Amino acid sequence: GIQVEQSPPDLILQEGANSTLRCNFSDSVNNLQWFHQNPWGQLINLFYIPSGTKQNGRLSATTVATERYSLLYISSSQTTDSGVYFCAVPPPETSGSRLTFGEGTQLTVNP
Amino acid sequence: DTEVTQTPKHLVMGMTNKKSLKCEQHMGHRAMYWYKQKAKKPPELMFVYSYEKLSINESVPSRFSPECPNSSLLNLHLHALQPEDSALYLCASSPGEGAWLAAYNEQFFGPGTRLTVL
Numbered sequence: 001g002i003q004v005e006q007s008p009p010d011l012i013l014q015e016g017a018n019s020t021l022r023c024n025f026s027d028s029v030n031n032l033q034w035f036h037q038n039p040w041g042q043l044i045n046l047f048y049i050p051s052g053t054k055q056n057g058r059l060s061a062t063t064v065a066t067e068r069y070s071l072l073y074i075s076s077s078q079t080t081d082s083g084v085y086f087c088a089v090p091p092p093e094t095s096g097s098r099l100t101f102g103e104g105t106q107l108t109v110n111p
Numbered sequence: 112d113t114e115v116t117q118t119p120k121h122l123v124m125g126m127t128n129k130k131s132l133k134c135e136q137h138m139g140h141r142a143m144y145w146y147k148q149k150a151k152k153p154p155e156l157m158f159v160y161s162y163e164k165l166s167i168n169e170s171v172p173s174r175f176s177p178e179c180p181n182s183s184l185l186n187l188h189l190h191a192l193q194p195e196d197s198a199l200y201l202c203a204s205s206p207g208e209g210a211w212l213a214a215y216n217e218q219f220f221g222p223g224t225r226l227t228v229l
Contacts, residue, residue, distance in 0.1 A: 025125075041199050043154070044221035052139060086153055098167060099218060101153035 002027045002091050006102035013077050013109050021072040021105045023087035030090060032063050033099070034072050037084040044086075046072070077109045115221035117202050123227045126192060132224045133184040134202030141207035143185040144218065144226075145177060148199040160185060161207065192228045199223045 003026035012020055023032070034046040047054050047061040049070065054061055058077075063070040074081055085105050088099040112114050115136045134143065142161045146154035159167035160179040176188040176197075183204055202221040 033217065035220070039202075041148075041223045041225065043201065043223075045217065045219060048217040088153075088218075098156055098159070099154075104153055 002029070002089060003041055004087060004100050004102040006087060006105050008066040008105060009103065010055050010106045011108070012021045013107070015077060015079060015109055015111050017077050017109075018073070018075045019077060019107070021074070021085050021107075023072070023102055025068050025070075025087075025089050027092045028065065028068070029092060030056075032070050033088045034061055034070070035088065036081075037086060037104070041104060043086070074107075077107075079109050079111055082107055082109045115202055115204055116221050117200075117221035117224050119224055120222065121225050121227075123229065124189065124192065125229050126194070128192075129188070129190045131189065132187040132200055132226075134187075134221055135183055136204040136219070136221075137183060138204060138219070139182075139206075140204035140219075141182060142205045142216075143179065144203040144205075145185070145187050146201040146203065146220075148201060148223075150198075154201055158187075160182075189226075192226075194228050197226055197228045199225050 005024045007022045017062045031050040033048050036044045036046055039092045049061050049063045051063050051065045057099055058075045084104040086101050088101045143159040144159050146156040147157050149161045155167050157171045158177045161185045163179045174191045178186040201223045205216045205218040
């Protein structure tokens with residue numbers, strides 16, 4: 001099956017700092033999702049980004065499908081950004097029923 | 112409204128109990144999912160329902176029994192669970208299945224049910 005690797009596994013920032021999270025995947029994909037899991041367990045959709053660049057406030061994401069990676073940028077981080085960030089992809093040539101998640105990046109933002 | 116709701120939020124049950132988890136969405140989605148998530152691990156797919164029919168069962172033990180009464184509701188019936196089944200159970204939905212949806216099939220997750228089996 002498709003392999004998904006995220007880096008770094010852990011990241012500690014001071015409030016106000018910027019960061020880049022990376023997601024590598026082993027095969028071509030039709031879509032890719034970034035999620036933020038808050039401390040209560042809720043998975044929040046950040047981006048649905050099979051290719052290109054999207055921005056939402058302080059967050060942006062870029063997926064380069066031909067090179068099989070996606071980047072999530074967090075600017076001016078806040079303590080509420082803490083949590084686990086997952087990327088997830090479906091198997092190639094499918095519509096996305098079976099999402100494979102990376103192991104996640106645990107982000108801690110200190111005041 | 113991109114909301115998936117789940118009840119209960121927390122559940123504690125003994126190994127001989129029977130309980131059910133419930134999930135509801137009103138986005139008109141035709142695919143619904145159950146995931147299991149252990150601490151410090153990513154979610155793992157358990158079941159997929161497509162157009163109210165079970166389309167994927169990821170070799171889940173029979174003590175977990177899914178049910179899709181209609182296109183908005185998804186249940187997970189629990190019976191004779193083991194302590195190692197304690198986890199966060201997440202429900203999700205997406206527009207549907209099919210290659211034509213490849214560009215639009217974003218999954219949305221509910222808040223989860225935190226299950227403890229004693």
